[in-house]
Amino acid sequence: MPFLELHGVGRTLTRLDDRPLTILSGIDLSIEQGDRISVVGRSGSGKSTLLNLLGLLDSPTEGEIRLEGLDVSQFSNRRRDLTRGRDIGFVFQQFNLLHGRTALENVSTPLLYERGATFWKRTAIAAEMLERVGLGNRLSSTPVQLSGGEQQRVAVARALVRRPRLILADEPTGALDIETGETVMALLDEIATASNAALVTITHDPSIAARAHRQYTLEDGGLIARDLITPDLISRGPVTRAKLSGCNS
Amino acid sequence: MTGLLAACVGSVIEAWTELRVHRTRVLLSLIGVAVAVCSLTSVVALGDIAQQATIESSERSNGRPAALSLSLQSQDDQPTDDALVxxxxxxxxxxxxxxFASRIIPRQVDVQFVDGVAAVTSTMVDPAYGAMHRVSPEHGRWFTATDINRLAxxxxxxxxxxxRLGSPDLALNPTISLFGVNPVTAVVVGIVKSPPYNLEPTMFMLNAAYSRIESTLQAATVQPAHPAYELWVPPENAADLMTHLQSDFTATLGEGTIVSVNRQDYAAYGQDPNLSLKLxxxxxSVLLLLLGALGLLNISLVTIRQRIQEIGIRRSFGATAARVFFAVMMESVxxxxxxxxxxxMLSMLLVKSPWATDLVSQGATDLPPFPLEAAVLGLGIATLVGALAGLLPALVAVRVKVIDAIRY
Structure with missing residues (x-):
C-alpha cells in the first residue's frame, strides 16, 4: 500500500473580491516508501501549496488525500499534527532554524513532541544525528555561528531525527552555492535511503531534480511527469496534462 | 501517563528555553511583576508584624484577651473594707x-541612691501580672511564687x-535600699525596659512582700491604697464571669459600694487597628501588580507576533495546537x-532586615515568623498574573496558520 496518495486533489483560494483562484487541480500522485520524487515549476505554479498538502499542513478543496489508505480529511486536527510530527519531516529553503538555540537544541526540539524513551534520550539522539550529518563538533553553535551549508545540514538533521517516512524538501539548496547544495542533497539521499524514507524535493534546479527517480513539473495547476512532456503536449492545454499526470502517478 | 508526563516536561522545557533565549526581554518585562509581588508580600508580612506590635503594645498596657478589670467605689466616700474585699x-x-489575676497598687517608694534618697514610681503586683501584661525582663526574670516568702x-x-544603680551584674544579686524608718534591702531579680511614656525610674514589687515591709517604711511615703483588680480569663467565659463577679462583689460589699467589672483588652472592640492602613x-500593591501584568501582556503580544514563524516551524514538527497553547501559557507562567x-525572596530579605523590623515592630517581643500565607499569596498571584497575561498570546499563537507562519 502506498504511504501517501493524492486522488484528484485541487486547491482553490478565494480572492479578496470573492472570485475563486485555482492553484492546483486534478493532482494524482502516489508516494511509496523509498521513492525519490522531484517537482519543478515556475514561481507561483503551486509547488509550495502542493508541499503543504503533502505535509498535511493544508487541506484540499477537491479530491482526497489518503495516508496508508486512510482518508486524511477524516483526521482531527490533533491527529494530523501528531501524524505530521511522527511520519513527515520538513526541510525548508531558508533553513528555518530556531533563533538563539544551539544546533543540538534545534535538532532535539522535534523530539520534545515524542514520548517514552525517545523523549528522555532526546539529547543523545540529536547529538548522534548531528554526528551523522558531520556536525558533531558544532553541537553548541547557534545558527548565526554556522555557515549556510552547516545550517542546512542542521535542518536536515532536525527533519530526520524522528525517522520520518516522508521527507519534504522545499528548495533545500535554494540558499546554497552549487557545491554545498550537492553535498546537502547527497546527505539527504543517503539518510533517506538508510531509513527507507520517501523524499519529495521541490526545486528550481534541474540538476537537483534530476537526482529523483520520478520527476514532475507543475504547470497551470497540473502535475506532469517530466518524461511525458513534449511540444505536442504543451499545445494541448492543462486538462490533458492533468490526465496524463494521473497516468504516471 | 508517561506520555502526559513527557508532554508536561516538554512544555516546561520549551517555555524555559524560550525564556533563556529571550532573557533580556523577559527580564525587563518581569521586573514590574517581581516588584509588585515583593511589595504585596511585604505588605502582608509587615502588616502581620505591625499588627503583632500593636497587639503587644495594647496587651502591655491593658492586658491580654480577655482582660477583666474590677473596680470598687464607695458611694459615701468611705474607704472600702480591705479585708472584706x-x-x-x-x-x-x-x-x-x-x-491569672493580680491586684495592682501604684506606690511611690523612697530608694537610697549614692547621691541621696529619691522616690521611685513603683507598682505592686501579684506574680501573674507578668504573664497578663506581657512583661518580659530584658535581663534576669519575672517574679515567681517563691519570691512571695523571701525575707529580702x-x-x-x-x-x-x-x-542609676551603675548597671550592676545581675549574677551578683545586686540590692537596693528602700528608705524608711527601718530601711529594707531588696534584691534585684530582673530588669525590664523603661516605659517610653515615663522618664523617671520605675520598679515592680510583689504585693505580699510590700505589705510585710510597708509599716517599716517612712510614714511620709505611705499613701492610701487604691488597688485595681485584674483577671485574665478565656474570652468565651468573659461575659458570664463579668456578670458573676459583679453580683458576687455587690452581694459581699453591700449596696454602698459601686462594683464595676469591665473588659479592657483590645479584642473587646473587635476591630483590626491596622485595617485601614493594610487596605x-x-x-x-494590587494597582502595581495590574500595571506589571499589563506590561507583561503587552510585551508577550508583541513577542508572539515576532514569533509567528517559530510557532509555524514547531507546528511542522508535529506540535499540536493544544501543545502550542500550553507552551506559550507555560512560558508566561x-x-x-x-x-x-x-x-x-526580596520581600523576605526586606521584612527580615533589622531596619524594617525595628521600624514596624515597635518593640514587639513575639515577632511572627515570615508568614507562609504571604509567600503563598505572592506566588499564587504571580502565577495568576502569568496565566492571565499568557492567555491572550496563547490564543493568538493557536490561531496562526501553519503555512503562513512558516513563510512569515
Whole structure:
C-alpha cells in the first residue's frame, strides 16, 4: 500500500473580491516508501501549496488525500499534527532554524513532541544525528555561528531525527552555492535511503531534480511527469496534462 | 501517563528555553511583576508584624484577651473594707478557677541612691501580672511564687533605675535600699525596659512582700491604697464571669459600694487597628501588580507576533495546537513564577532586615515568623498574573496558520 496518495486533489483560494483562484487541480500522485520524487515549476505554479498538502499542513478543496489508505480529511486536527510530527519531516529553503538555540537544541526540539524513551534520550539522539550529518563538533553553535551549508545540514538533521517516512524538501539548496547544495542533497539521499524514507524535493534546479527517480513539473495547476512532456503536449492545454499526470502517478 | 508526563516536561522545557533565549526581554518585562509581588508580600508580612506590635503594645498596657478589670467605689466616700474585699477577691478566684489575676497598687517608694534618697514610681503586683501584661525582663526574670516568702523582697527594676544603680551584674544579686524608718534591702531579680511614656525610674514589687515591709517604711511615703483588680480569663467565659463577679462583689460589699467589672483588652472592640492602613497599601500593591501584568501582556503580544514563524516551524514538527497553547501559557507562567519567587525572596530579605523590623515592630517581643500565607499569596498571584497575561498570546499563537507562519 502506498504511504501517501493524492486522488484528484485541487486547491482553490478565494480572492479578496470573492472570485475563486485555482492553484492546483486534478493532482494524482502516489508516494511509496523509498521513492525519490522531484517537482519543478515556475514561481507561483503551486509547488509550495502542493508541499503543504503533502505535509498535511493544508487541506484540499477537491479530491482526497489518503495516508496508508486512510482518508486524511477524516483526521482531527490533533491527529494530523501528531501524524505530521511522527511520519513527515520538513526541510525548508531558508533553513528555518530556531533563533538563539544551539544546533543540538534545534535538532532535539522535534523530539520534545515524542514520548517514552525517545523523549528522555532526546539529547543523545540529536547529538548522534548531528554526528551523522558531520556536525558533531558544532553541537553548541547557534545558527548565526554556522555557515549556510552547516545550517542546512542542521535542518536536515532536525527533519530526520524522528525517522520520518516522508521527507519534504522545499528548495533545500535554494540558499546554497552549487557545491554545498550537492553535498546537502547527497546527505539527504543517503539518510533517506538508510531509513527507507520517501523524499519529495521541490526545486528550481534541474540538476537537483534530476537526482529523483520520478520527476514532475507543475504547470497551470497540473502535475506532469517530466518524461511525458513534449511540444505536442504543451499545445494541448492543462486538462490533458492533468490526465496524463494521473497516468504516471 | 508517561506520555502526559513527557508532554508536561516538554512544555516546561520549551517555555524555559524560550525564556533563556529571550532573557533580556523577559527580564525587563518581569521586573514590574517581581516588584509588585515583593511589595504585596511585604505588605502582608509587615502588616502581620505591625499588627503583632500593636497587639503587644495594647496587651502591655491593658492586658491580654480577655482582660477583666474590677473596680470598687464607695458611694459615701468611705474607704472600702480591705479585708472584706480581699476575702471576696480570693473566694472569687477560687470559685471561678481563675489562674491569672493580680491586684495592682501604684506606690511611690523612697530608694537610697549614692547621691541621696529619691522616690521611685513603683507598682505592686501579684506574680501573674507578668504573664497578663506581657512583661518580659530584658535581663534576669519575672517574679515567681517563691519570691512571695523571701525575707529580702525581690524587685524588678527598669533600665533607667538599673543605670542609676551603675548597671550592676545581675549574677551578683545586686540590692537596693528602700528608705524608711527601718530601711529594707531588696534584691534585684530582673530588669525590664523603661516605659517610653515615663522618664523617671520605675520598679515592680510583689504585693505580699510590700505589705510585710510597708509599716517599716517612712510614714511620709505611705499613701492610701487604691488597688485595681485584674483577671485574665478565656474570652468565651468573659461575659458570664463579668456578670458573676459583679453580683458576687455587690452581694459581699453591700449596696454602698459601686462594683464595676469591665473588659479592657483590645479584642473587646473587635476591630483590626491596622485595617485601614493594610487596605490602603494592599490597594496600591494590587494597582502595581495590574500595571506589571499589563506590561507583561503587552510585551508577550508583541513577542508572539515576532514569533509567528517559530510557532509555524514547531507546528511542522508535529506540535499540536493544544501543545502550542500550553507552551506559550507555560512560558508566561514559568516567567512570572520565577519573578514571583524573586519577589518573595526580596520581600523576605526586606521584612527580615533589622531596619524594617525595628521600624514596624515597635518593640514587639513575639515577632511572627515570615508568614507562609504571604509567600503563598505572592506566588499564587504571580502565577495568576502569568496565566492571565499568557492567555491572550496563547490564543493568538493557536490561531496562526501553519503555512503562513512558516513563510512569515
Amino acid at each position: 480581699q476575702t471576696a477577691w480570693t473566694e472569687a478566684l477560687t470559685r471561678y478557677d481563675v489562674t 523582697p525581690a524587685v524588678i527594676i527598669d533600665e533607667r533605675l538599673w543605670a 490602603l497599601v494592599s490597594g496600591v 514559568v516567567a512570572t513564577v520565577a519573578a514571583g519567587i524573586v519577589g518573595v
